[in-house]
Amino acid sequence: MEHKYNLHPAVKGQEQADAPGFRKVNYKAGNVKQQISSVIRSCLRHYRCSSYGELRTLLEAFNVSIEERTGTVDGRSYAGIVYGAMTDDGYGIGTPFKSSKIGKDIGYKALQAYYAKSKEKLKEPDALDHLRHTVKDAMSPYNTRDEFRQRLEADGIDAILRINPTGRIYGITFIDHNAGIVANGSVLGKELSARVFNELFPASQKEEPHPVEQHAEQKGEQRSHTAKSGFGIVDTILDLADTQAYEEQQRQIQRRKKRRLCK
Incomplete structure (x- = not known):
């Protein structure tokens, strides 16, 4: 895709390690985590997306899923990102990775800064x-x-x-x-x-389904499959958080166990 659209990838440091960049993730080829990392970082370098939805659409074009996970655990808020591999027909495959397992530069806070910077760039005269x-x-x-x-x-x-x-x-x-x-x-x-x-383009038009077209219900089912692959429901919520909330909860559980043993 870099050749098709005349894109010029950076070739030093971490960026060099992330090559080949814009190739679609191929789960069967192995080294899935590295493939996903390469695609994400290449997309963040070469494209401007002003929202989570736009980035999600971009990454899915390269067989990478992205999910935001936010909530509270024991009264403490968490916000995290999980990435996964997808098949060419849009289904999640394999075990997803929370962003902290790949790098802080593609975590929740980093993406918020990326969206804000992209939004400012796209507000410039003639940008669009x-x-x-x-x-x-x-x-x-x-x-x-x-x-x-x-x-x-x-x-x-x-x-x-x-x-x-x-x-x-x-x-x-x-x-x-x-x-x-x-x-x-x-x-x-x-x-x-x-x-x-x-x-x-009304719905009455008779056309063959296009690979990028997704029905709402089907899309929700696909993302649910991606998020749950390899995790139980509780583990999915907690382990995907890119914060210390889960660790704090575990410490509290251990303290309760110790108190019960001492009685």
Whole structure:
């Protein structure tokens, strides 16, 4: 993909260790943790995503799942990130990794800073103009959904449609590989929102399912499979937290056990 979109990966230090970067994760090839690490860091270097949803869409294009885990344990809040491998058809496979097992630079706090920085960059004058104009030029009531996507792909842009079981478009994200921008349609303007594309490409159109299209229920089931693979329900919630909440809980349990033994 680096060659296809003329991307130039960095080749020193940690970045060199993360090569080959933009290759899709191939679970059967082994060394899954390294593959996932490589994809995540390459995406954070080369693309600007202003939200968790946009980053999730980008990573899934490279067979990497991402899940935010937030909550409280014994009154203490935690926030963490878990990454996993996906198959080409969008299903989670293997055991996921919490971000602390890969590196702090892709943890929850680091991603919040990344979103904020990306948002500021995308607010700069003309930052989204080329993507906005290219998408508008590709829109036509005479095109099908596939023809619309194909026109954008010729310009190095992927259009990721989110579709419910009835075929209605309820979300759309654009990935500009040349400019390194990931943006939801609504970010580009009301005239490029999901509602507009749903009217332009109604569900009555008969087309073969596209690999990037996912139904809401199916997507939820896939992510649930990814999160639970290798973990029990309780372990999933606790072990995915990128904080000390779980460790503190264990210390409290040990203290209670000691008190019971002393009685």
